Amino acid sequence: MTPEELRADIPAVDDDVYLNTGASGPAPRRVVEATAGAVEHHEYAAPVGEGAYPYAFSVFEDARAAFAELLGADRGEIALTQSTADGIARVATALDWDAGDVVVHTDLEHSAGRLPWWYLEREGVERRVVETSKGRLDVDRLVDTVADADLLCLNSITWSHGTRLPVAEVVDVAHDAGCRVLVDAVQSPGQTAVDCSAWGADFAVGASHKWLLGPWGAGWLYLDGDLTAGVDPPTASYRSVEDPSAVEPRLKETAARFEVGTTSPAPYVGAVKAVETMREVGLSTVEARIERLTDRLKTGLGDLCRSPAACESGLVTFDPPGDEAPAAFVERAREAGVVVRSLPVPDACRASVHVFNDAEDVDALLALCDP
Numbered sequence: 001m002t003p004e005e006l007r008a009d010i011p012a013v014d015d016d017v018y019l020n021t022g023a024s025g026p027a028p029r030r031v032v033e034a035t036a037g038a039v040e041h042h043e044y045a046a047p048v049g050e051g052a053y054p055y056a057f058s059v060f061e062d063a064r065a066a067f068a069e070l071l072g073a074d075r076g077e078i079a080l081t082q083s084t085a086d087g088i089a090r091v092a093t094a095l096d097w098d099a100g101d102v103v104v105h106t107d108l109e110h111s112a113g114r115l116p117w118w119y120l121e122r123e124g125v126e127r128r129v130v131e132t133s134k135g136r137l138d139v140d141r142l143v144d145t146v147a148d149a150d151l152l153c154l155n156s157i158t159w160s161h162g163t164r165l166p167v168a169e170v171v172d173v174a175h176d177a178g179c180r181v182l183v184d185a186v187q188s189p190g191q192t193a194v195d196c197s198a199w200g201a202d203f204a205v206g207a208s209h210k211w212l213l214g215p216w217g218a219g220w221l222y223l224d225g226d227l228t229a230g231v232d233p234p235t236a237s238y239r240s241v242e243d244p245s246a247v248e249p250r251l252k253e254t255a256a257r258f259e260v261g262t263t264s265p266a267p268y269v270g271a272v273k274a275v276e277t278m279r280e281v282g283l284s285t286v287e288a289r290i291e292r293l294t295d296r297l298k299t300g301l302g303d304l305c306r307s308p309a310a311c312e313s314g315l316v317t318f319d320p321p322g323d324e325a326p327a328a329f330v331e332r333a334r335e336a337g338v339v340v341r342s343l344p345v346p347d348a349c350r351a352s353v354h355v356f357n358d359a360e361d362v363d364a365l366l367a368l369c370d371p
């Protein structure tokens with residue numbers, strides 16, 4: 001599948017310029033049709049066919065396999081969630097916290113990667129925030145911060161600057177200090193390769209509705225296989241145990257122990273189709289096109305650009321022209337048919353450039369940035 005063929009299958013970009021995939025990717029028709037078809041099958045055919053539950057469970061296993069292959073993980077290391085925030089919350093509520101325990105996160109975390117730790121402060125957990133500079137993390141300064149910490153949470157690609165953090169290096173530093181690591185990886189799959197095993201992180205989370213161009217409601221939680229049996233979920237239900245009918249139930253020995261109960265299989269059907277679609281386009285094609293288009297955008301933005309000159313992702317943070325406020329620029333752009341977003345930190349705008357975008361999209365945004 002070529003980028004042009006993918007674009008032709010995305011109704012959201014028929015008449016408008018969409019540069020906000022970092023918030024939510026516009027799904028292709030094939031993904032939406034697969035998702036809708038799953039709802040119909042689950043409600044119309046499965047009840048009198050293979051059964052609603054057997055059908056859903058087969059879908060869940062297909063999604064688990066697709067996510068595992070995408071993330072360089074084993075199937076047993078993947079738990080299905082509804083979103084990135086859902087995955088982070090499951091980890092936050094699973095770990096045994098005592099007053100005086102320490103959790104560390106960077107100042108670049110999305111609210112999904114901040115609020116669970118803020119909430120734990122009620123229980124006496126200390127929360128430390130690592131300061132960064134222009135989207136960069138000083139790993140040497142991190143050594144002292146995690147020296148007595150229990151968990152470190154960080155992005156793989158920062159949502160604020162589009163920079164790639166040195167995850168594997170950070171994991172080594174944290175593990176040397178006896179600190180576990182949780183990676184918010186939602187900005188990575190779909191635009192760059194992910195290998196959770198190579199990262200060495202204890203946990204990683206993400207979802208299908210950004211760069212994979214999948215539906216809302218299908219997320220994943222990776223647990224390192226050596227860690228899984230030692231981390232109990234915050235609760236148990238019929239999907240988290242080996243035999244829900246057993247007199248003495250036993251938690252699954254895989255990451256599936258974090259799955260709870262009834263949820264729609266439809267988003268996971270859509271997620272599988274999204275993964276298949278992006279694979280048809282090809283990762284090398286995706287990365288090359290993102291680099292070419294972000295280079296064009298950054299060159300055109302000049303001094304307005306806040307992201308690194310070299311391509312690290314499709315996320316490009318920039319200042320509006322003149323004295324225009326970011327929110328005002330976003331609204332003016334939307335009125336012109338160009339969709340970007342404003343950011344709380346830094347106080348700026350952000351464009352997300354994906355493989356379905358083209359040079360005309362970039363130029364439409366640049367035209368709005370010309371003072």
